[in-house]
Amino acid sequence: MIIVGVFWGVILISVTVFLILCPGKRRSILLLISSLLLVLIVSETVLRIYYPQIRNEKKGFEYNKLLGWTQGPNKKLYISLTGDGISRLIETNSYGFRDDEFVVKGNEKRIMVLGDSFVSNYAVDKKDVFTEVMESRMKNTTVMNLGVNAYSNVQEYLLLKQMIYELKPDLIVLMIYIRNDFYENTGVDFGTSLRPGAVLNENTSEVILLPTPDFQSIGTSEKSFWRIYRKSHLYQLLTKRLRQLQYNLERARQTIYRPTKDIPPELYLCRKELTAEVKYLYKLMEQLLLMIAKFADEHNTQIVFVVAPSMVQVEDELWLSILETYKERSEDYDISQPNKGLVKFAKNNSLHMLDLLPYLRLEYAKGIALYNRKEQHWNEAGNLMVANALINYLSAEMK
Known part of the structure; x- marks a missing residue:
């Protein structure tokens, strides 16, 4: 999620810089592009919070x-199942299983x-x-x-x-x-x-x-x-x-x-x-x-x-x-x-x-x-x- 956020952030910042530097028609085109990017970012954010499409069940494996x-031995992994409002710490034993x-x-x-x-x-x-x-x-x-x-x-x-x-x-x-x-x-x-x-x-x-x-x-x-x-x-x-x-x-x-x-x-x-x-x-x-x-x-x-x-x-x-x-x-x-x-x-x-x-x-x-x-x-x-x-x-x- 951090990687994706950084990716979209870099894109949006780059477009903003171009908007400031470029006059005329180029500026209008870039304004359109930046608006589309903003819609994409908002849509992505809403989906991640309220309607997640990707399960993180293999996170950290x-x-x-x-x-x-x-799963790996003696791990501590924070899991967030946003669709159901569930967040918890998952711990594994020395064999790598969720048990004592x-x-x-x-x-x-x-x-x-x-x-x-x-x-x-x-x-x-x-x-x-x-x-x-x-x-x-x-x-x-x-x-x-x-x-x-x-x-x-x-x-x-x-x-x-x-x-x-x-x-x-x-x-x-x-x-x-x-x-x-x-x-x-x-x-x-x-x-x-x-x-x-x-x-x-x-x-x-x-x-x-x-x-x-x-x-x-x-x-x-x-x-x-x-x-x-x-x-x-x-x-x-x-x-x-x-x-x-x-x-x-x-x-x-x-x-x-x-x-x-x-x-x-x-x-x-x-x-x-x-x-x-x-x-x-x-x-x-x-x-x-x-x-x-x-x-x-x-x-x-x-x-x-x-x-x-x-x-x-x-x-x-x-x-x-x-x-x-x-x-x-x-x-x-x-x-x-x-x-x-x-x-x-x-x-x-x-x-x-x-x-x-x-x-x-x-x-x-x-x-x-x-x-x-x-x-x-x-x-x-x-x-x-x-x-x-x-x-x-x-x-x-x-x-």
């Missing part, structure tokens, strides 16, 4: 050849929780994150939060392989976020990060892991996150609107319903008739889950997969507004389809899986707000509900 990025130091007594059960920002959950105080709530309510149990913002299931698997020997968990909980894990498992990042990915062997359906691209080897033109205009909230808003227009044009040509930046993933994941590209994403997810479960079994550790729905899946009004915006028909969709598919697959393959969608929808039907409106992650009430659902599931299903 470090490039990592194996995992893509890490992992100190386990000899008789305590160890639960390792892996996931993305729904696990690290910067939007609430640390004491309100569902892992902390679980730990406070479960006897003789340490719940270790290994959540890292924007991680895919591939990254979580690689992190598990790295940490299982040191932390020696008795139980693993791995969170699947419906909205973006499907496409991020391929290594795609519609943001600005480099991440490892996975593909399927065409003949055997075996998962082939793809390494993180080398940061030093990519061309200057590809290092887009260093470009100032990419950091502009106004630029991001305009590109979103252009992609929405592109979506409507492609819809007329029947070439949509695939992963596309800024298009709600529910429009391709929850469609009753899936495209071949999306079916592949489902298949890749399923094979990844089998691979992760096999690894846990080889290390004599139980694992539970938890399906975290998007806010769009929970709140009917939000889903209907998306259908209206993109001119889609509700009868062509089943908003719970990805969850149903994963639960069915888990049952057929003897995997332990908890789908949070029914629990969240039940609470929302009571008028309880469970998500932060702009940031779209669980608030305190959402975290409490998730903690209760997990505790009940583990008590009933895991011995």
Whole structure:
């Protein structure tokens, strides 16, 4: 934000100087330019304060050849989620996770929780994150939060392989976020990060892991996150609107319903008739889950997969507004389809899986707000509900 501010400040000062020095028509032209610049600056400022288009969930993270990025050990990071009026200090332990130091007594059960920002959950105080709530309510149990913002299931698997020997968990909980894990498992990042990915062997359906691209080897033109205009909230808003227009044009040509930046993933994941590209994403997810479960079994550790729905899946009004915006028909969709598919697959393959969608929808039907409106992650009430659902599931299903 400072870099962008300096950039626009230098431009405006330069134009002002030219206005003073240049008479006549040149002055009129420069006056027009300066007025446009002022409008841009004001628009950018308003967007940053009231309608932010860029999330800073990876702010302060470090490039990592194996995992893509890490939060870094013993860090203190001030996070501001301006859209929801949330500001707080985020601290990591010596392992680089948003948790206290992992100190386990000899008789305590160890639960390792892996996931993305729904696990690290910067939007609430640390004491309100569902892992902390679980730990406070479960006897003789340490719940270790290994959540890292924007991680895919591939990254979580690689992190598990790295940490299982040191932390020696008795139980693993791995969170699947419906909205973006499907496409991020391929290594795609519609943001600005480099991440490892996975593909399927065409003949055997075996998962082939793809390494993180080398940061030093990519061309200057590809290092887009260093470009100032990419950091502009106004630029991001305009590109979103252009992609929405592109979506409507492609819809007329029947070439949509695939992963596309800024298009709600529910429009391709929850469609009753899936495209071949999306079916592949489902298949890749399923094979990844089998691979992760096999690894846990080889290390004599139980694992539970938890399906975290998007806010769009929970709140009917939000889903209907998306259908209206993109001119889609509700009868062509089943908003719970990805969850149903994963639960069915888990049952057929003897995997332990908890789908949070029914629990969240039940609470929302009571008028309880469970998500932060702009940031779209669980608030305190959402975290409490998730903690209760997990505790009940583990008590009933895991011995």
